[in-house]
Amino acid sequence: xxxxxxxxTRQKEEFIPLEKGKIKMYVCGPTVYDYxxxxxxxxxxxxxxxxxxxxxxxxxxTFAMNLTDIDDKIIKKAxxxxxxxxxxxxxxxxxFFEDITLLRIKPATIYPKATEHIDDIIAMVKxxxxxxxxxxxxxxxxxxxxxxxxxxxxxxxxxxxxxxxxRVEINTTKTNPLDFALWKAAKPGEPxxxxxxxxxxxxxxxxxxxxxCKHLGVxxxxxxxxNDLIFPHHENExxxxxxxxxxxxxxxxFHFGFLNINNEKMSKSLGNxxxxxxxxxKYSPETIRFFFAQTHYGAPLNFSEEGLDGAHKGxxxxxNLVARxxxxxxxxxxxxxxxxxxxxxxxxLFEKAMDEDFNTPKACGVLFDFIKDANKALNSQxxxxxxxxxxxxxxxxxxxxxxxxxxxxxxxxxxxxSLENELIELLIAxxxxxxxxxxxxxxxxxxxxxxxxxxxxxxxxxxxxxxxSSQ
RNA sequence: GGCGACGUACCCAAGUGGCUUAAGGGGAAGGUCUGCAAAACCUUUAUUCAUCGGUUCGAAUCCGAUCGUCGCCUCCA
Numbered sequence: 001x002x003x004x005x006x007x008x009t010r011q012k013e014e015f016i017p018l019e020k021g022k023i024k025m026y027v028c029g030p031t032v033y034d035y036x037x038x039x040x041x042x043x044x045x046x047x048x049x050x051x052x053x054x055x056x057x058x059x060x061x062t063f064a065m066n067l068t069d070i071d072d073k074i075i076k077k078a079x080x081x082x083x084x085x086x087x088x089x090x091x092x093x094x095x096f097f098e099d100i101t102l103l104r105i106k107p108a109t110i111y112p113k114a115t116e117h118i119d120d121i122i123a124m125v126k127x128x129x130x131x132x133x134x135x136x137x138x139x140x141x142x143x144x145x146x147x148x149x150x151x152x153x154x155x156x157x158x159x160x161x162x163x164x165x166x167r168v169e170i171n172t173t174k175t176n177p178l179d180f181a182l183w184k185a186a187k188p189g190e191p192x193x194x195x196x197x198x199x200x201x202x203x204x205x206x207x208x209x210x211x212x213c214k215h216l217g218v219x220x221x222x223x224x225x226x227n228d229l230i231f232p233h234h235e236n237e238x239x240x241x242x243x244x245x246x247x248x249x250x251x252x253x254f255h256f257g258f259l260n261i262n263n264e265k266m267s268k269s270l271g272n273x274x275x276x277x278x279x280x281x282k283y284s285p286e287t288i289r290f291f292f293a294q295t296h297y298g299a300p301l302n303f304s305e306e307g308l309d310g311a312h313k314g315x316x317x318x319x320n321l322v323a324r325x326x327x328x329x330x331x332x333x334x335x336x337x338x339x340x341x342x343x344x345x346x347x348x349l350f351e352k353a354m355d356e357d358f359n360t361p362k363a364c365g366v367l368f369d370f371i372k373d374a375n376k377a378l379n380s381q382x383x384x385x386x387x388x389x390x391x392x393x394x395x396x397x398x399x400x401x402x403x404x405x406x407x408x409x410x411x412x413x414x415x416x417x418s419l420e421n422e423l424i425e426l427l428i429a430x431x432x433x434x435x436x437x438x439x440x441x442x443x444x445x446x447x448x449x450x451x452x453x454x455x456x457x458x459x460x461x462x463x464x465x466x467x468x469s470s471q
Numbered sequence: 472g473g474c475g476a477c478g479u480a481c482c483c484a485a486g487u488g489g490c491u492u493a494a495g496g497g498g499a500a501g502g503u504c505u506g507c508a509a510a511a512c513c514u515u516u517a518u519u520c521a522u523c524g525g526u527u528c529g530a531a532u533c534c535g536a537u538c539g540u541c542g543c544c545u546c547c548a
Binding site: 006010028030031036037039041042043044046047071073078102105154156157158160161162168183185224225227228231232233255256257258259263264265266267268269272285290294295296298299300301302304307309310311313314315317320326353359361362364365366367368370372375376378379428435438440443446447451455456457458459460461465467 | 472473474475477478481484485486494495496497498504505506507508509510511512513529540541542543544545546547548
């Protein structure tokens with residue numbers, strides 16, 4: 001049984017998809033006007049964990065992530081750089097795909113773009129106007145929130161409080177300052193499309209309503225996004241979709257906590273952010289993913305070097321076990337698998353953790369307990385059992401690899417026959433000879449110099465291995 | 472001002488009424504291994520959950536107050 005915290009009901013509830021065995025999931029994607037930062041990455045990676053766990057459980061997941069490719073910020077940037085808006089959008093759409101690939105994020109089933117759904121958007125705006133939920137003012141179309149009685153149900157806000165604390169500029173063309181644009185009249189030099197209200201472009205919120213409806217249906221299972229989207233974005237989506245379709249919109253709402261820096265939200269407007277591409281120069285995608293996995297998706301997480309370094313060290317425990325399995329596998333025998341590892345119990349604990357609102361930190365704990373047991377079992381066996389190694393491998397594969405995406409059994413096997421590696425092996429052999437001759441200054445020199453090059457020698461019981469350092 | 476979240480060891484972080492006199496990771500300490508190291512592996516590391524009251528047979532977990540931190544109410548993952 002999978003329990004999830006639903007922002008809409010503000011409580012944990014059992015997750016039951018609309019259609020048995022199938023899940024339709026929508027996550028708000030990027031506005032493609034810049035490289036995305038690791039705060040954005042946290043949402044994308046958490047979505048990835050959730051999606052992959054649902055697939056682990058056997059669900060067929062249709063996962064849609066929108067790309068907002070027409071918007072004020074894109075236009076602003078295009079004007080500054082004196083290029084067409086589409087050029088900006090294309091450039092950063094390409095960058096987005098490059099970055100999520102580096103982060104080992106499984107591609108969505110579909111990435112609908114706003115500019116490719118203008119007809120659907122216009123149709124939905126028209127429906128809202130026809131049904132009386134929206135009004136035309138000049139070439140703009142606004143949503144009249146007073147017509148949607150349950151406005152505020154997701155964010156827990158009420159309209160009166162909002163008006164009182166409103167920092168929205170008074171726009172005289174709107175009936176109510178909180179009414180939001182569904183369609184914006186074109187200004188000179190802006191990209192625009194022909195509509196029943198004159199040429200213009202869609203407002204921000206409407207694309208998600210129109211595209212989710214088109215690709216996932218009127219009512220679908222999961223809608224997720226960052227905490228800051230609850231209001232107004234998601235609130236407005238509900239108002240649009242439920243008014244237009246007269247049917248419930250998303251059934252379960254998940255919201256991701258922020259990645260903070262110095263306990264402040266990391267955001268482009270505050271300027272305190274790192275782009276993913278810069279960040280990947282210093283830390284591996286596995287480290288970033290594991291850093292995120294160790295905190296619950298909904299909780300705020302403070303970014304820190306210490307935290308990243310800690311995650312990297314923890315990650316090495318998993319990688320060490322993987323390396324150990326790889327090393328032992330060729331010499332393993334068919335002796336029966338008689339270990340103290342209770343595999344079934346570990347699967348159960350892992351699933352129990354993930355079933356409790358995708359509790360990845362707890363699941364990581366299970367993973368570490370498993371690693372400890374696996375190491376102990378391997379320590380106690382003078383000869384490795386093929387079956388045991390395979391079982392250990394299967395568990396790591398199913399959890400750490402397939403869901404967290406934090407390691408791999410295939411790493412570096414292809415490049416291991418390079419000249420560089422042969423030279424390292426040669427130096428190791430030289431050092432062993434030096435050690436045999438008790439020429440320790442020479443052996444230490446080789447060790448130290450290789451270390452300076454980022455190659456760590458590891459003297460084992462009967463052989464010396466090496467490891468290239470990386471974050 | 473309105474709404475909401477949170478405060479657990481040196482640091483990060485699960486746990487939200489009895490299974491927990493609080494998982495896991497980092498750090499630290501000890502051990503095995505080693506020529507010595509490093510790495511690896513093993514062991515140890517909170518009678519206590521911001522503070523103060525209350526409810527209960529029983530609370531870190533529920534309720535109230537206080538202090539502190541953060542977010543949303545404008546674009547933001």
